[in-house]
Amino acid sequence: MTAHTSLPRRAAAELIGTAGLLVVVIGSGLQAAELSRDTGVALIANSLASAIGLGLIITLFGPLSGAHLNPVVTLTSWWARRTGGEGLGGREAFVYTVAQTAGAIGGALLAETMFGRVPGTFSTQVRDGGHLLIGEVVATAGLVLVIQGLGRIGRPRLIPAAVAAYIAAAIWFTSSGSFANPAGTIGRSFSDSFTGIAPESLPGFVAAQLIGGVLGLALAALLYGKGSGSGNGNGSGASRTAKPVPVETAVPSSVPETGPADGASPTKAAYEPVG
Helix, strand or coil: CEEECCHHHHHHHHHHHHHHHHHHHHHHHHHHHHHCCCHHHHHHHHHHHHHHHHHHHHHHHHHHHCCCCCHHHHHHHHHHHHCCCCCCCHHHHHHHHHHHHHHHHHHHHHHHHHCCCCCCCCCCCCCCCHHHHHHHHHHHHHHHHHHHHHHHCCCHHHHHHHHHHHHHHHHHHCCCCCCCCHHHHHHHCCCCCCCCCCHHHHHHHHHHHHHHHHHHHHHHHHHHCCCHHHHCCCCCCCCCCCCEEECCCCCCCCCCCCCCCCCCCCCCCCCCCCC
8 A cells, every 4th residue: 555645744754753752751751860879770761661652653653745854864865865766755854854853852841741730941961072973973873773774675674673673782881872863852952850951051962963874874875885775764654656666564563763764765774754
C-alpha cells in the first residue's frame, strides 16, 4: 500500500512526531528523577523509554513523512536530491525543519506542564567543553551512518529498531549524552531538568551536530558508495517528488533521539529518524 501524502500533512506528521519524541525524552527524565535519586538508574530509565518511544514514533510516522524528526536527517535527504538521488527539495526541507523545531518546543512545554512544572522555564544545564562537542559530532555521525548504511545495503526495514538501539547506546557511550538533533536540542533548552541544555550551549551543540551530519554522509559514501539508498536520510520518506511513500509495518525490537529519515526508492521503503 502506498500513501500519497501532501506536504501539509507531512509537515504535521513531523511536528507531531517530534513533539511526541520530546515528550518521551523529557517526560521520562522527569519521572525517573522523581522516582530515583540515583543518577545512573534515572539515566537507564530515560534511555530505555526514549529508545522505545523513538522506535514506535518512526514506525508510526514513517509511512507519512519518513519520520525524520531531525533537521540533520532532513538535510541529508535534501543533499541526496541535490546530488542526483531521491530526497526532499529545498522548500520541503525548510518546511520539515520548521515543523520539527516547532514540534520540539511544543513537546518540551507539554512535558513540563504534564509534570506540574512551569512551562517555558529555560534550562540551567550548561553543557560546554570541547569533549562534549566531540561527543555530539560522534553521536550525529553515527546516527546518519546507521540510517544511510541500512538504506544503501537494502535493509531499510531495520531502521526503526536500529536507530532506537543506536540512540540507547549512544546516550551512554558519548560524552554529550547524544542529543544528535538540532530541533530536539532547541526543545530541550525549554526544560530545566537533567535532560535539558542551557540556551547558551545551543550554538556549539547545533554546530557539532551539523558537522557530524556531514561526517556521517562522507563515511556512508566511503563505505557504501553512492547506492540507490543514498537518498534515504533516515532510511525512508518521500520520493524524489516527495509524493508516494511505501507503507511498512516493521515493529522496533529495541529501545533511543533521536532520530529519523528521508527519501526512499519505490523498491526500498524505509523510515527516517532522531533524536
